[in-house]
Amino acid sequence: MRLDKFLSQQLGISRAIASREIRARLVTIDGEIVRDASFKLLPEHEVEYDGNPLAQQNGPRYFMLNKPQGYVCSTDDPDHPTVLYFLDEPAAHKLHAAGRLDIDTTGLVLMTDDGQWSHRITSPRHHCEKTYLVTLDVPLADGVAAQFAAGIMLNGEKEPTKPAQLEVITPTDVRLTISEGRYHQVKRMFAATGNHVVALHRERIGQIALDIEPGEYRPLTDEEIASVGLPPR
Known part of the structure; x- marks a missing residue:
């Protein structure tokens, strides 16, 4: 790679600068x-800019991040802080979220610069499961778990949702596992049953489980990386 291109990527500046x-x-x-x-x-070259070392990338990168409220998963937003704030990595702007969360939703976000890998998470064809902890406004009505298992018809949709697994923790706290990623799907599913989601937290994507504190991030293990696209255990 040319030196000016490398420096541009590392510092997020133009090639001319x-x-x-x-x-x-x-x-x-x-x-x-x-x-x-x-x-x-x-x-093998060791590069420094103004006395600070710049690491060369060796292959694609994969991280898990525990997203707090108030941050968006896009890499550039004029109105809100983005999850890149938490990533102390070279050329962090080249990473993207493999499955975004809303600004008010917390929990597991997977960050990568491997487009094919993230496609296996987001593509409906791969049926990658996502598990959420959901806090509801009012106690869960009887029969909702059976409705979710059969599929929910969402407002404005032509096909019902795929079967989802609902585990009741308390009358207003549940754990929901879905295998799709429709727009605001979890909130819309509960709205269709007459309830309202007060808080939403993603704790698992496929076989990758969140195990770090809010605002923290870490590299994924080789096993976690390889697990994407595999059927659930």
């Missing part, structure tokens, strides 16, 4: 100043 920084003698490779923007980087 990256070239200017290189000419300003702010970039070193293996301890030596390099002023040639077209310099070809090799994987």
